Amino acid sequence: MIRAFVISAMLAVPAHASAGASEAIATFNAVCFKAGQTVAQARARMEARDGAPLPYTLTFWDKSLEPAPETPARIERRCEVSFDGDHTEVAIAALRAQMATPPVFGTFIDLPDTHAPLTGTALIEGRALLRGRVAVVHVGTRDSQTFMTVDRLPADWEDG
Template sequence: MKRTARISALAVALGSGMAHAHPAIEAFNAWCFKAGQTQERARSNMEGTAGAPLLFALTFWDTSLEPTPQAPAHAERRCEVAFSGDHADAAVTAVQAKMAMPPVFGTPIPLPAPYAAEPGTAFIEGRKLLRGRVAVVHIGIRGAQTFIGVDRLPAGMGVSE
């Protein structure tokens, strides 16, 4: 019984940020779910959380705020961090806990096209958001790096009623 209580307490601590997670996981949870950031602002916010220079790769763009030629048509916003090592389990635990905290990050829906699990995927899920928007959260391993990403789709894309 005591072991179960300790494991539950650890899970709560990890989800609430009380335990020390990798700086990339902390920065992702602190900033990648927040709208209204330019690429420059997102980097600055993450440096404030994880320290500068960032010890992880950051991919960030939001076509609703600034032109982004490399953005695919199926996503209007992307925030992804990638960092060395296999931290997928810790990332899944922390990100799922973050999405469950108020305000809850949407409701699960079937994965919209063209998204699909790829080799190394530990977690992928579509989420219905407010105002006809959908997000896809994807966590896994690519090569020797953990990645955590969230894409927001343009209004109406990926929503089937």
């Protein structure tokens, strides 16, 4: 079932990405925008693949659901997928399509002071979410890999 979901999500990824990049991007879009997941649930959704090696690395935590020691204090949740090669253009196009799909993912805001562009950043922007929360989406390259990240800040993020 998960594999079918990821495959159907891949249809929204432009065809000029490698198969591994397409799967990583589609998986990010299918899983990383879903709230209310524990680490185990996110991993199960991303890693249920017939025992084949994954073409990406997952970083995930949600401090609103379970402890996440040694994580940035003002970030409540992070979901990141990184994968080999520079696929930033394809990743950005797929991310923008995902964020525009109903329900639309927040509205554009100035970048919170919790985040800044890094070397290799191709896209970084803040989004106002429901209940006073803020998200930051970030796409770029580091160590010969593309990364796609969405961080969620709590409603009181400015107090931190």
